[in-house]
Amino acid sequence: MRVGVLTGGGDCPGLNAVIRAVVRKGVAEYGMEFLGFCDGWRGPLEDDVTELGIAQVRGILPRGGTILGSSRTNPFAVEDGVEKIKHNLASHGCEALVAIGGEDTLGVATQLADLGVNVVGVPKTIDNDLSGTDFTFGFDTAVNIAMEAIDRLHTTAESHHRVLVVEVMGRHAGWIALHCGLAGGANIILIPERPFDLEKVCAQVESRFATRYSPIIVVAEGAVPKEGTLSLVEGEPDAFGHVRLGGIGEALAKAIEDRTGKEARAVTLGHVQRGGTPTAFDRWLATRFGLHAAQAVHEQAFGSMVALRGTEIVRVPLSEGTGELKTVRPELYEEAEVLFG
Numbered sequence: 001m002r003v004g005v006l007t008g009g010g011d012c013p014g015l016n017a018v019i020r021a022v023v024r025k026g027v028a029e030y031g032m033e034f035l036g037f038c039d040g041w042r043g044p045l046e047d048d049v050t051e052l053g054i055a056q057v058r059g060i061l062p063r064g065g066t067i068l069g070s071s072r073t074n075p076f077a078v079e080d081g082v083e084k085i086k087h088n089l090a091s092h093g094c095e096a097l098v099a100i101g102g103e104d105t106l107g108v109a110t111q112l113a114d115l116g117v118n119v120v121g122v123p124k125t126i127d128n129d130l131s132g133t134d135f136t137f138g139f140d141t142a143v144n145i146a147m148e149a150i151d152r153l154h155t156t157a158e159s160h161h162r163v164l165v166v167e168v169m170g171r172h173a174g175w176i177a178l179h180c181g182l183a184g185g186a187n188i189i190l191i192p193e194r195p196f197d198l199e200k201v202c203a204q205v206e207s208r209f210a211t212r213y214s215p216i217i218v219v220a221e222g223a224v225p226k227e228g229t230l231s232l233v234e235g236e237p238d239a240f241g242h243v244r245l246g247g248i249g250e251a252l253a254k255a256i257e258d259r260t261g262k263e264a265r266a267v268t269l270g271h272v273q274r275g276g277t278p279t280a281f282d283r284w285l286a287t288r289f290g291l292h293a294a295q296a297v298h299e300q301a302f303g304s305m306v307a308l309r310g311t312e313i314v315r316v317p318l319s320e321g322t323g324e325l326k327t328v329r330p331e332l333y334e335e336a337e338v339l340f341g
Protein backbone atom coordinates (compact mmCIF):
# COMPACT_ATOMS: atom_id res chain seq x y z
CA MET A 1 0.00 0.00 0.00
CA ARG A 2 1.26 3.49 -0.88
CA VAL A 3 0.57 6.18 1.71
CA GLY A 4 1.00 9.95 1.47
CA VAL A 5 2.03 12.05 4.48
CA LEU A 6 1.67 15.81 4.94
CA THR A 7 2.10 18.37 7.72
CA GLY A 8 -0.03 21.55 7.61
CA GLY A 9 -0.65 24.75 9.56
CA GLY A 10 1.73 26.31 12.07
CA ASP A 11 4.67 23.98 12.66
CA CYS A 12 5.40 22.60 16.11
CA PRO A 13 8.06 20.49 17.82
CA GLY A 14 7.27 16.79 17.37
CA LEU A 15 6.11 16.80 13.74
CA ASN A 16 9.24 14.96 12.63
CA ALA A 17 8.80 12.42 15.42
CA VAL A 18 5.34 11.57 14.02
CA ILE A 19 6.62 11.28 10.45
CA ARG A 20 9.44 8.98 11.59
CA ALA A 21 7.11 6.72 13.60
CA VAL A 22 4.51 6.43 10.81
CA VAL A 23 7.18 5.49 8.28
CA ARG A 24 9.12 3.13 10.58
CA LYS A 25 6.01 1.20 11.62
CA GLY A 26 4.38 1.31 8.19
CA VAL A 27 7.45 -0.13 6.47
CA ALA A 28 8.48 -2.64 9.14
CA GLU A 29 5.11 -4.02 10.09
CA TYR A 30 2.87 -3.56 7.07
CA GLY A 31 5.27 -3.32 4.11
CA MET A 32 3.87 0.10 3.19
CA GLU A 33 5.54 2.61 0.88
CA PHE A 34 5.41 6.33 1.62
CA LEU A 35 5.39 9.56 -0.30
CA GLY A 36 5.85 12.99 1.29
CA PHE A 37 3.62 15.85 0.17
CA CYS A 38 5.32 19.22 0.60
CA ASP A 39 3.95 22.19 2.55
CA GLY A 40 0.63 20.92 3.84
CA TRP A 41 -2.31 20.83 1.43
CA ARG A 42 -0.23 22.72 -1.14
CA GLY A 43 1.64 19.46 -1.88
CA PRO A 44 -1.28 17.29 -3.06
CA LEU A 45 -2.93 20.35 -4.62
CA GLU A 46 0.07 21.32 -6.77
CA ASP A 47 1.58 17.84 -6.98
CA ASP A 48 4.71 18.76 -5.05
CA VAL A 49 6.11 15.52 -3.66
CA THR A 50 9.29 14.26 -2.02
CA GLU A 51 10.78 10.87 -1.32
CA LEU A 52 9.89 9.50 2.12
CA GLY A 53 11.44 6.27 3.34
CA ILE A 54 13.56 4.91 6.18
CA ALA A 55 16.61 6.86 4.96
CA GLN A 56 14.73 10.19 5.00
CA VAL A 57 13.46 9.74 8.56
CA ARG A 58 16.79 8.69 10.10
CA GLY A 59 17.94 11.10 12.82
CA ILE A 60 14.90 13.38 12.76
CA LEU A 61 13.29 12.41 16.10
CA PRO A 62 14.73 15.33 18.12
CA ARG A 63 14.59 17.87 15.31
CA GLY A 64 12.03 20.70 15.47
CA GLY A 65 10.00 21.87 12.47
CA THR A 66 8.99 19.45 9.75
CA ILE A 67 11.08 17.84 7.02
CA LEU A 68 7.99 18.03 4.77
CA GLY A 69 7.47 21.77 5.13
CA SER A 70 4.16 23.39 6.03
CA SER A 71 1.72 26.02 4.83
CA ARG A 72 -1.75 27.32 5.56
CA THR A 73 -3.08 26.44 2.07
CA ASN A 74 -6.82 25.80 2.00
CA PRO A 75 -7.80 23.57 -0.98
CA PHE A 76 -11.44 24.57 -0.53
CA ALA A 77 -10.47 28.16 -1.32
CA VAL A 78 -8.94 27.04 -4.66
CA GLU A 79 -10.97 26.32 -7.79
CA ASP A 80 -11.33 22.55 -8.34
CA GLY A 81 -9.09 22.04 -5.30
CA VAL A 82 -10.66 18.76 -4.24
CA GLU A 83 -10.58 17.27 -7.77
CA LYS A 84 -6.91 18.27 -8.11
CA ILE A 85 -6.06 16.55 -4.84
CA LYS A 86 -7.94 13.37 -5.78
CA HIS A 87 -6.27 13.33 -9.20
CA ASN A 88 -2.75 13.84 -7.82
CA LEU A 89 -3.16 11.19 -5.13
CA ALA A 90 -4.37 8.70 -7.75
CA SER A 91 -1.57 9.55 -10.17
CA HIS A 92 0.98 8.51 -7.50
CA GLY A 93 -0.98 5.41 -6.58
CA CYS A 94 -1.56 6.81 -3.06
CA GLU A 95 -4.39 4.84 -1.51
CA ALA A 96 -4.32 6.71 1.79
CA LEU A 97 -3.12 9.93 3.36
CA VAL A 98 -1.87 10.73 6.86
CA ALA A 99 -2.62 14.40 7.56
CA ILE A 100 -0.80 15.87 10.56
CA GLY A 101 -2.26 19.20 11.56
CA GLY A 102 -4.42 21.38 13.73
CA GLU A 103 -7.88 22.84 13.47
CA ASP A 104 -7.55 23.99 9.83
CA THR A 105 -5.54 21.11 8.34
CA LEU A 106 -7.72 18.51 10.03
CA GLY A 107 -10.83 20.53 9.17
CA VAL A 108 -9.90 20.07 5.51
CA ALA A 109 -9.16 16.37 6.21
CA THR A 110 -12.64 15.99 7.72
CA GLN A 111 -14.28 17.43 4.61
CA LEU A 112 -12.09 15.37 2.26
CA ALA A 113 -12.91 12.18 4.19
CA ASP A 114 -16.61 12.96 3.65
CA LEU A 115 -15.84 13.30 -0.07
CA GLY A 116 -14.25 9.84 -0.24
CA VAL A 117 -10.54 10.52 0.35
CA ASN A 118 -8.91 7.92 2.64
CA VAL A 119 -7.49 10.12 5.39
CA VAL A 120 -6.23 9.44 8.90
CA GLY A 121 -5.57 12.52 11.05
CA VAL A 122 -2.90 13.22 13.66
CA PRO A 123 -3.62 16.21 15.93
CA LYS A 124 -0.87 18.79 16.47
CA THR A 125 -0.75 22.35 17.72
CA ILE A 126 1.17 24.21 20.36
CA ASP A 127 -2.18 25.81 21.28
CA ASN A 128 -3.62 22.49 22.61
CA ASP A 129 -7.07 23.63 21.47
CA LEU A 130 -8.18 20.53 19.53
CA SER A 131 -11.11 18.61 20.97
CA GLY A 132 -11.15 14.84 21.21
CA THR A 133 -7.62 14.59 22.64
CA ASP A 134 -6.36 15.40 26.12
CA PHE A 135 -3.19 16.95 24.70
CA THR A 136 -1.62 17.74 21.34
CA PHE A 137 2.14 17.42 20.93
CA GLY A 138 4.07 20.69 20.70
CA PHE A 139 2.11 22.15 23.60
CA ASP A 140 4.42 20.83 26.32
CA THR A 141 7.49 22.19 24.54
CA ALA A 142 5.89 25.63 24.09
CA VAL A 143 4.88 25.74 27.77
CA ASN A 144 8.39 24.84 28.90
CA ILE A 145 9.97 27.50 26.67
CA ALA A 146 7.55 30.12 28.03
CA MET A 147 8.10 29.00 31.63
CA GLU A 148 11.86 29.38 31.26
CA ALA A 149 11.34 32.88 29.88
CA ILE A 150 9.13 33.80 32.85
CA ASP A 151 11.74 32.47 35.29
CA ARG A 152 14.29 34.79 33.72
CA LEU A 153 11.95 37.78 33.59
CA HIS A 154 11.21 37.56 37.34
CA THR A 155 14.77 38.51 38.25
CA THR A 156 15.15 41.42 35.86
CA ALA A 157 11.66 42.74 36.74
CA GLU A 158 12.58 42.72 40.43
CA SER A 159 15.94 44.43 39.89
CA HIS A 160 14.28 47.33 38.08
CA HIS A 161 10.94 47.41 39.95
CA ARG A 162 9.14 47.03 36.64
CA VAL A 163 6.04 45.32 35.37
CA LEU A 164 6.88 42.67 32.78
CA VAL A 165 4.18 41.62 30.36
CA VAL A 166 4.86 38.32 28.55
CA GLU A 167 2.80 37.72 25.41
CA VAL A 168 2.47 34.05 24.50
CA MET A 169 0.72 32.31 21.61
CA GLY A 170 -2.90 31.19 21.83
CA ARG A 171 -5.27 32.57 19.29
CA HIS A 172 -8.56 31.29 20.65
CA ALA A 173 -7.50 29.36 23.73
CA GLY A 174 -5.43 30.29 26.76
CA TRP A 175 -3.88 26.89 27.45
CA ILE A 176 -0.26 28.01 26.96
CA ALA A 177 -0.81 31.15 29.04
CA LEU A 178 -2.51 29.26 31.86
CA HIS A 179 0.01 26.43 32.05
CA CYS A 180 3.20 28.50 31.73
CA GLY A 181 1.74 31.20 33.97
CA LEU A 182 1.05 28.69 36.75
CA ALA A 183 4.38 26.92 36.26
CA GLY A 184 6.31 30.22 36.21
CA GLY A 185 4.47 31.89 39.10
CA ALA A 186 2.94 34.70 37.05
CA ASN A 187 0.95 37.26 39.03
CA ILE A 188 -1.76 37.76 36.44
CA ILE A 189 -2.80 35.48 33.55
CA LEU A 190 -5.03 36.82 30.78
CA ILE A 191 -6.66 34.44 28.29
CA PRO A 192 -8.97 34.79 25.25
CA GLU A 193 -11.83 33.00 27.02
CA ARG A 194 -12.10 35.78 29.68
CA PRO A 195 -12.25 39.41 28.51
CA PHE A 196 -10.16 41.25 31.08
CA ASP A 197 -10.85 44.39 33.05
CA LEU A 198 -7.96 46.84 32.70
CA GLU A 199 -8.81 48.57 36.00
CA LYS A 200 -8.66 45.27 37.83
CA VAL A 201 -5.33 44.39 36.21
CA CYS A 202 -3.91 47.76 37.30
CA ALA A 203 -5.18 47.22 40.85
CA GLN A 204 -3.46 43.82 40.92
CA VAL A 205 -0.25 45.43 39.67
CA GLU A 206 -0.40 48.03 42.46
CA SER A 207 -1.06 45.40 45.12
CA ARG A 208 1.90 43.38 43.90
CA PHE A 209 4.21 46.39 44.17
CA ALA A 210 2.79 47.12 47.63
CA THR A 211 4.25 43.80 48.82
CA ARG A 212 7.62 44.81 47.31
CA TYR A 213 7.46 42.41 44.40
CA SER A 214 7.43 43.15 40.68
CA PRO A 215 4.50 41.74 38.75
CA ILE A 216 4.78 39.37 35.81
CA ILE A 217 1.71 39.33 33.59
CA VAL A 218 1.22 36.51 31.08
CA VAL A 219 -1.14 37.44 28.28
CA ALA A 220 -2.28 35.17 25.46
CA GLU A 221 -2.07 36.85 22.05
CA GLY A 222 -5.83 36.38 21.62
CA ALA A 223 -6.78 37.88 25.00
CA VAL A 224 -9.22 40.75 24.71
CA PRO A 225 -9.99 43.66 27.01
CA LYS A 226 -13.57 44.28 28.07
CA GLU A 227 -15.26 46.43 25.45
CA GLY A 228 -14.01 49.99 25.13
CA THR A 229 -11.12 49.75 27.62
CA LEU A 230 -8.16 49.29 25.25
CA SER A 231 -7.94 49.49 21.47
CA LEU A 232 -5.99 46.89 19.46
CA VAL A 233 -4.72 46.71 15.89
CA GLU A 234 -5.85 43.77 13.71
CA GLY A 235 -3.84 42.24 10.84
CA GLU A 236 -4.79 40.65 7.50
CA PRO A 237 -6.73 37.35 7.43
CA ASP A 238 -5.09 34.14 6.08
CA ALA A 239 -6.67 31.51 3.71
CA PHE A 240 -8.74 30.16 6.61
CA GLY A 241 -9.92 33.63 7.62
CA HIS A 242 -7.74 33.90 10.74
CA VAL A 243 -6.46 37.36 11.46
CA ARG A 244 -2.77 37.64 12.34
CA LEU A 245 -2.55 38.52 16.01
CA GLY A 246 0.08 40.15 18.15
CA GLY A 247 0.39 43.43 19.92
CA ILE A 248 -1.74 42.91 23.01
CA GLY A 249 1.40 42.70 25.20
CA GLU A 250 2.77 46.06 24.06
CA ALA A 251 -0.66 47.73 24.27
CA LEU A 252 -1.22 46.37 27.77
CA ALA A 253 2.23 47.40 29.03
CA LYS A 254 1.65 50.94 27.78
CA ALA A 255 -1.84 51.15 29.31
CA ILE A 256 -0.53 49.91 32.67
CA GLU A 257 2.34 52.40 32.62
CA ASP A 258 -0.05 55.26 31.76
CA ARG A 259 -2.50 54.35 34.50
CA THR A 260 -0.24 53.27 37.36
CA GLY A 261 2.90 55.30 36.67
CA LYS A 262 4.94 52.10 37.06
CA GLU A 263 7.49 51.35 34.39
CA ALA A 264 6.31 48.44 32.22
CA ARG A 265 7.97 46.41 29.46
CA ALA A 266 6.53 43.83 27.09
CA VAL A 267 8.18 40.68 25.77
CA THR A 268 6.57 38.82 22.87
CA LEU A 269 7.79 35.23 22.77
CA GLY A 270 6.32 34.61 19.31
CA HIS A 271 7.77 31.83 17.19
CA VAL A 272 10.46 30.99 19.75
CA GLN A 273 7.65 28.90 21.29
CA ARG A 274 7.33 26.83 18.12
CA GLY A 275 10.98 26.29 17.25
CA GLY A 276 13.65 23.86 18.33
CA THR A 277 13.76 20.44 19.84
CA PRO A 278 10.67 18.82 21.44
CA THR A 279 10.51 17.88 25.14
CA ALA A 280 10.52 14.20 26.13
CA PHE A 281 6.73 14.30 26.62
CA ASP A 282 6.16 15.66 23.11
CA ARG A 283 8.53 13.10 21.57
CA TRP A 284 6.71 10.32 23.45
CA LEU A 285 3.27 11.56 22.40
CA ALA A 286 4.21 12.29 18.79
CA THR A 287 5.91 8.91 18.39
CA ARG A 288 2.90 7.05 19.79
CA PHE A 289 0.54 9.07 17.59
CA GLY A 290 2.64 8.09 14.56
CA LEU A 291 2.68 4.40 15.45
CA HIS A 292 -1.09 4.36 15.94
CA ALA A 293 -1.72 6.36 12.76
CA ALA A 294 0.15 3.72 10.71
CA GLN A 295 -1.99 1.04 12.35
CA ALA A 296 -5.17 3.03 11.62
CA VAL A 297 -4.23 3.24 7.94
CA HIS A 298 -3.51 -0.51 7.86
CA GLU A 299 -6.91 -1.22 9.43
CA GLN A 300 -8.54 1.24 7.01
CA ALA A 301 -9.95 3.36 9.84
CA PHE A 302 -10.31 6.31 7.47
CA GLY A 303 -12.05 9.48 8.62
CA SER A 304 -10.57 8.99 12.09
CA MET A 305 -7.93 10.76 14.14
CA VAL A 306 -5.59 9.37 16.78
CA ALA A 307 -6.02 10.97 20.20
CA LEU A 308 -4.70 10.82 23.75
CA ARG A 309 -7.11 9.82 26.54
CA GLY A 310 -5.31 9.54 29.85
CA THR A 311 -2.27 7.51 28.85
CA GLU A 312 -4.02 5.52 26.10
CA ILE A 313 -3.97 6.34 22.38
CA VAL A 314 -7.46 5.95 20.95
CA ARG A 315 -9.22 6.70 17.65
CA VAL A 316 -11.97 9.29 17.37
CA PRO A 317 -13.89 10.51 14.32
CA LEU A 318 -12.06 13.41 12.65
CA SER A 319 -15.18 15.53 13.08
CA GLU A 320 -14.86 15.15 16.87
CA GLY A 321 -11.43 16.75 16.81
CA THR A 322 -12.36 19.64 14.55
CA GLY A 323 -16.03 20.33 15.33
CA GLU A 324 -15.46 22.58 18.29
CA LEU A 325 -12.32 24.13 19.76
CA LYS A 326 -11.24 23.00 23.21
CA THR A 327 -11.04 26.14 25.31
CA VAL A 328 -10.08 26.69 28.95
CA ARG A 329 -13.03 25.84 31.20
CA PRO A 330 -14.07 28.63 33.61
CA GLU A 331 -13.34 26.53 36.70
CA LEU A 332 -9.75 25.92 35.60
CA TYR A 333 -9.16 29.65 35.27
CA GLU A 334 -10.94 30.44 38.54
CA GLU A 335 -8.78 27.88 40.35
CA ALA A 336 -5.69 29.93 39.33
CA GLU A 337 -7.18 33.32 40.24
CA VAL A 338 -6.37 33.00 43.94
CA LEU A 339 -2.71 33.42 42.98
CA PHE A 340 -3.28 36.69 41.09
CA GLY A 341 -2.29 40.14 42.33
Ligand code: F6P
Pocket (backbone or CB within 6 Å): 009, 010, 102, 125, 126, 127, 169, 170, 171, 221, 244, 245, 274
Ligand atom coordinates in the same frame (compact mmCIF):
# COMPACT_ATOMS: atom_id res chain seq x y z
O1 F6P B 1 -1.81 27.74 15.41
C1 F6P B 1 -0.62 27.82 16.10
C2 F6P B 1 -0.13 29.24 16.16
O2 F6P B 1 1.17 29.21 16.68
C3 F6P B 1 -1.01 30.19 16.95
O3 F6P B 1 -0.79 30.14 18.33
C4 F6P B 1 -0.64 31.52 16.36
O4 F6P B 1 -1.69 32.45 16.48
C5 F6P B 1 -0.40 31.20 14.92
O5 F6P B 1 -0.07 29.84 14.87
C6 F6P B 1 0.66 32.04 14.27
O6 F6P B 1 0.72 31.69 12.93
P1 F6P B 1 1.83 32.16 11.90
O7 F6P B 1 3.10 31.42 12.25
O8 F6P B 1 1.29 31.71 10.59
O9 F6P B 1 1.98 33.62 12.05
